[in-house]
Amino acid sequence: MSLLPGQKHPTPTPGFGDRVFYETLLRQRPDSAMAQQWCVDYGVLSVDEAEKVYNICLKRKGKLKVLSSPSPPPKKKKTKAKVIKEETDGPDLQVSGGDGIGRVVL
Numbered sequence: 001m002s003l004l005p006g007q008k009h010p011t012p013t014p015g016f017g018d019r020v021f022y023e024t025l026l027r028q029r030p031d032s033a034m035a036q037q038w039c040v041d042y043g044v045l046s047v048d049e050a051e052k053v054y055n056i057c058l059k060r061k062g063k064l065k066v067l068s069s070p071s072p073p074p075k076k077k078k079t080k081a082k083v084i085k086e087e088t089d090g091p092d093l094q095v096s097g098g099d100g101i102g103r104v105v106l
Contacts, residue, residue: 006054007043019044033060 012019023044026035036053039045045053 004050006040
């Protein structure tokens with residue numbers, strides 16, 4: 001059994017519900033990415049059509065290899081960590097919002 005371009009799974013029988021759904025969807029909406037991908041994955045297309053649709057799927061995923069020089073990856077910008085100093089009200093007092101929360105004095 002030879003696999004078609006992009007085929008990953010065994011071809012289901014013609015009466016299989018998923019196959020009927022995706023083949024019908026592809027006939028009604030040839031630009032449907034979902035139908036194209038399923039039909040390629042399960043090998044339900046003719047050889048010529050499978051090659052054409054498989055290339056469309058690769059382009060969509062950005063995995064189609066082009067015979068041009070590859071562009072270098074974008075350089076990452078280095079960021080410096082900022083140091084935040086705590087505020088103080090005086091020599092021995094620190095500002096904090098959590099002192100005494102939930103405490104009741106009678």
